[in-house]
Amino acid sequence: EKLDEKTIREIQKAQQNFVVNISRFNVLKFSPKFGKILFRRRWQELYDLRREQEDVLGPFIRSRREKLEQIKCVGNNTNIGYVDSLLTLTIPEEGDRKLTDGEIVSLCLEMLIAGTDTTATALHWIMANLVKHPEIQLKLFNEIKDVVVSDNGEKIKEEDLQKLTYLKAVVLEGLRRHPPGHFLLFHAVSEDTQLDGNHIPKNTGVNFMVAEIGWDPKIWEDPMEFKPERFLGNGGVFDVTGNRELKMMPFGAGRRICPAYSLGMLHLEYFLANLVKEFEWTARVGDDIDLSEKQEFTTVMKYPLHTLITPRIK
Numbered sequence: 001e002k003l004d005e006k007t008i009r010e011i012q013k014a015q016q017n018f019v020v021n022i023s024r025f026n027v028l029k030f031s032p033k034f035g036k037i038l039f040r041r042r043w044q045e046l047y048d049l050r051r052e053q054e055d056v057l058g059p060f061i062r063s064r065r066e067k068l069e070q071i072k073c074v075g076n077n078t079n080i081g082y083v084d085s086l087l088t089l090t091i092p093e094e095g096d097r098k099l100t101d102g103e104i105v106s107l108c109l110e111m112l113i114a115g116t117d118t119t120a121t122a123l124h125w126i127m128a129n130l131v132k133h134p135e136i137q138l139k140l141f142n143e144i145k146d147v148v149v150s151d152n153g154e155k156i157k158e159e160d161l162q163k164l165t166y167l168k169a170v171v172l173e174g175l176r177r178h179p180p181g182h183f184l185l186f187h188a189v190s191e192d193t194q195l196d197g198n199h200i201p202k203n204t205g206v207n208f209m210v211a212e213i214g215w216d217p218k219i220w221e222d223p224m225e226f227k228p229e230r231f232l233g234n235g236g237v238f239d240v241t242g243n244r245e246l247k248m249m250p251f252g253a254g255r256r257i258c259p260a261y262s263l264g265m266l267h268l269e270y271f272l273a274n275l276v277k278e279f280e281w282t283a284r285v286g287d288d289i290d291l292s293e294k295q296e297f298t299t300v301m302k303y304p305l306h307t308l309i310t311p312r313i314k
């Protein structure tokens with residue numbers, strides 16, 4: 001179903017309000033009993049945000065449920081989308097019940113946020129580094145120019161990306177130095193576990209310091225420097241899943257790794273290649289590009305990038 005511009009803006013606003021405010025709600029996890037009184041205002045804000053999400057997404061879910069019923073009646077089951085699969089899902093552990101509308105709203109938002117905010121944040125950091133280090137941007141542009149023979153003004157295509165080794169190195173370095181998530185989503189241990197001599201009881205919530213892992217000076221030389229060249233060894237091949245060797249984990253690792261890590265990499269490579277092919281990105285006079293961080297849903301630039309963009313001469 002095609003959404004009009006107004007609806008897209010409403011969904012975007014609900015998502016943005018959530019992303020920007022989420023870290024302010026962490027405090028609500030403590031002492032739920034007294035917290036309800038102590039943080040009454042903040043709880044109210046959270047409820048309001050939640051209502052906003054349900055108001056914008058709820059009608060689409062209900063309308064899709066009706067459509068699905070009609071499709072079932074005429075026996076046509078083509079065009080199955082994400083919401084359709086959630087609507088047909090049942091939970092065996094809970095008496096084969098279906099998901100509630102509220103749960104579906106959460107899952108849709110999770111997919112929207114996880115699929116856009118992470119990639120946009122990663123790209124923002126990478127562009128900031130390319131503006132800060134024009135020599136890296138130039139090297140990347142030269143690779144694009146030399147390797148992709150598409151001077152006819154066409155966009156770089158998906159199949160061209162495989163030939164761009166330095167592009168891949170820049171993306172990997174961006175994800176190492178500025179992973180959008182400095183932590184993963186919360187995990188819990190399913191059994192009593194020993195970790196580095198510490199006893200972790202079953203059901204304890206655990207997380208991983210993603211950014212620190214990628215900045216470990218025992219693994220990475222000059223870890224805080226932005227040096228894509230470090231990824232050029234081994235023929236430019238690097239296993240970002242950590243299956244072979246875990247040196248960084250911007251997408252997590254193992255069973256709960258980001259289910260769309262390869263799509264995330266593809267988006268970053270594709271957008272970056274085209275942005276650099278079409279435009280030269282430079283700092284404003286006297287602007288040193290401040291790489292300070294700020295915690296939102298992802299770790300974003302505290303001072304968003306302002307840059308001058310000049311079309312490349314064809």
Ligand code: HEM
Nearest residue numbers: 114115118119122181184185250251252256257258260264
């Ligand atoms: C550069 C881009 C991306 C990065 C850095 C990234 C990173 C992550 C990380 C760190 C996690 C948590 C893994 C864990 O808790 O162990 C995650 C989960 C997730 N990601 Fe991504 N992601 C990216 C792109 C995407 C895209 C494009 C989509 C969807 C189209 C997506 C969908 C999801 C979903 C649905 C989850 C939750 C999975 C679960 O609950 O098990 N991500 N991602």
